[in-house]
Amino acid sequence: MRNPVDLVARFVDDLLRGRRPRRFIAAPEDVEALGAASELASLRPGADLPDADFVDNLGRQLASKMAPPKTAERRVVSRRALLQSAGLAAAAGVAGAVIERTIVSQPQTAQSTLIPTSGTWRMVAAVADLPNGQALRFTSGSIEGVLVNDGGTIRALSAVCTHQGCVLRLDPAARRLRCPCHPTDFALNGSVIMSHLPTAPPTLPKLQVRIREGQVEVFVV
Amino acid sequence: MLEGEVYSEWETIYQENVVSVYRLIFARVGNRPDAEDLTSEVFLKSLPKLTLPAPASQVRAYINTVVRSTLADHWRKHYGSPLADVEVDTVGGVTRPLSALEGSDRAGRILNLLPDRSRRILELRYLRGYSIREAAQEMDVTPGNAKVLQYRALRLAAAVGARMLS
Numbered sequence: 001m002r003n004p005v006d007l008v009a010r011f012v013d014d015l016l017r018g019r020r021p022r023r024f025i026a027a028p029e030d031v032e033a034l035g036a037a038s039e040l041a042s043l044r045p046g047a048d049l050p051d052a053d054f055v056d057n058l059g060r061q062l063a064s065k066m067a068p069p070k071t072a073e074r075r076v077v078s079r080r081a082l083l084q085s086a087g088l089a090a091a092a093g094v095a096g097a098v099i100e101r102t103i104v105s106q107p108q109t110a111q112s113t114l115i116p117t118s119g120t121w122r123m124v125a126a127v128a129d130l131p132n133g134q135a136l137r138f139t140s141g142s143i144e145g146v147l148v149n150d151g152g153t154i155r156a157l158s159a160v161c162t163h164q165g166c167v168l169r170l171d172p173a174a175r176r177l178r179c180p181c182h183p184t185d186f187a188l189n190g191s192v193i194m195s196h197l198p199t200a201p202p203t204l205p206k207l208q209v210r211i212r213e214g215q216v217e218v219f220v221v
Numbered sequence: 222m223l224e225g226e227v228y229s230e231w232e233t234i235y236q237e238n239v240v241s242v243y244r245l246i247f248a249r250v251g252n253r254p255d256a257e258d259l260t261s262e263v264f265l266k267s268l269p270k271l272t273l274p275a276p277a278s279q280v281r282a283y284i285n286t287v288v289r290s291t292l293a294d295h296w297r298k299h300y301g302s303p304l305a306d307v308e309v310d311t312v313g314g315v316t317r318p319l320s321a322l323e324g325s326d327r328a329g330r331i332l333n334l335l336p337d338r339s340r341r342i343l344e345l346r347y348l349r350g351y352s353i354r355e356a357a358q359e360m361d362v363t364p365g366n367a368k369v370l371q372y373r374a375l376r377l378a379a380a381v382g383a384r385m386l387s
Contacts, residue, residue: 005372009353012346012371020254025301029376035296035304036331036378038251043328043347048247054257055239059232062264066231151240175236187232 004030008037015041052155056111056206059189111190114143114158114205116221123215130154130216135188137170143220145207146170146177148188156207156218157190163201177204229274235264238281242288248327249292249304259295263287327385334381339374342367 002010007024011034014021026034042048124138130149137146137159144159144167159168159177166181176193177186184195190204208219228234242263247256267287271280293303332340338360345356357367 005368008372008375009368012375013353015251016346016350018253020252023299028302031296031300031302031304032379032383033372033375034300035249036375036382039248039382040328040332040343040347040375040378041251042244042248043332048244048256050240050243050257050260051253054260055243058239058261058264059235061261062231062235062268065265066268150236153240187236189236191232193230193232 008033012037049152052150052153055150055153056189059191060110063191111203112205114207115219116143119219119221121210121212121217122220123212123217124156125216127154127211127214127216135170135172135175138218140218140220143207143218144168145218145220146188147209147216147218150188154209154211154216155189156209156216157188158205158207160204161186161201162204163197226277227274228271228277228280231268231271231273234268234271234280234284238284239264242284245288246292250295255295259291263291266291327382330385331378331382334385335374335377338370339377342370343374343378346371 004027007026008030011021015037021034122140124140124145125136125147130136130147132149132152135146135148137144139145146157146159146168148155148157157177159170160166161168161179161181161184163179163182163184166179168177168179168186171178171185174185175188177188179185182195182197184197184201185193186204187193190206192200192203195201210217239260243256243260246259246263247253250256250259263284267284271283296303332343335343341360342356345351345359346353351359353367353371354364356371357364360367360370362370
């Protein structure tokens with residue numbers, strides 16, 4: 001068996017290459033050294049911030065676990081039955097609540113990324129103008145979008161409703177994008193969180209985003 | 222979400238805490254693949270068990286417990302014993318999102334409290350990305366000695382980190 005000095009060195013090599021370290025049974029005092037080696041990996045700026053795609057994918061995985069499709073389908077059917085048997089006017093109030101719950105509990109649709117064929121990187125805001133937890137609407141050429149600072153990760157989304165193309169209104173207090181045309185709200189990750197439409201519209205597309213010299217740039221036309 | 226507020230949707234819990242949870246975990250595993258797996262495990266384990274609405278402080282305390290037990294299991298399973306149960310920070314105590322600098326701040330403070338040669342070897346490795354061979358050359362020692370220096374430096378860093386929390 002290799003000595004602890006070599007095993008710890010191999011562990012650090014793996015961390016510095018950004019890969020999962022090879023496992024081995026260590027003496028308790030060496031486990032503490034491995035813990036320190038892990039903690040120091042945060043020294044590299046931004047190393048401990050999650051990848052935006054990972055956050056989105058886990059959100060989708062959770063959506064399917066928290067609201068299995070079967071339940072959503074059953075609720076849609078019961079709403080139709082309700083409308084047919086009780087009449088529209090009488091059912092309107094109840095149906096509204098049922099629809100909203102139905103849409104909220106639907107699994108998220110896959111999120112696409114809007115990449116214009118002849119796009120270019122355009123500066124749309126300064127990082128300093130987008131504090132943690134805040135969102136900011138922007139217009140650049142033909143693109144209406146919103147920037148979101150989610151715990152240090154900045155992402156950009158299209159701000160055009162995926163139902164019929166109305167430009168969405170940012171409601172910063174509720175952390176939602178609201179459609180002015182038909183009552184539908186999107187979360188700041190693009191997923192539909194409330195809608196009175198019979199079928200929830202698709203998730204808002206992401207826009208490519210990057211940070212350059214303190215400026216937020218998005219890939220737009 | 223401010224103290225005294227209530228979580229009524231799992232989506233909000235996830236959105237407001239995923240970055241903090243990931244950073245807490247990253248600080249204890251130091252690599253992206255493990256941090257992603259364990260962060261997923263924490264949310265997939267904890268969210269279905271919550272009865273909502275619930276006070277935000279209780280939700281965060283529960284998530285923090287799951288983070289700690291998940292990390293303890295990880296270290297026990299892969300390296301034979303859990304890390305000392307030190308709290309770098311807790312999701313439960315965080316009422317605002319962490320800034321991007323806090324994780325590296327603590328690591329930087331640990332580094333600054335180390336003796337010169339220990340700090341030097343770790344700076345070369347972590348901040349400059351030097352290999353053991355390159356670090357050895359820079360410090361004018363053999364690669365074998367550089368490994369021993371690194372090993373001792375990490376043992377010292379662990380002790381310094383534990384003292385900073387006590």
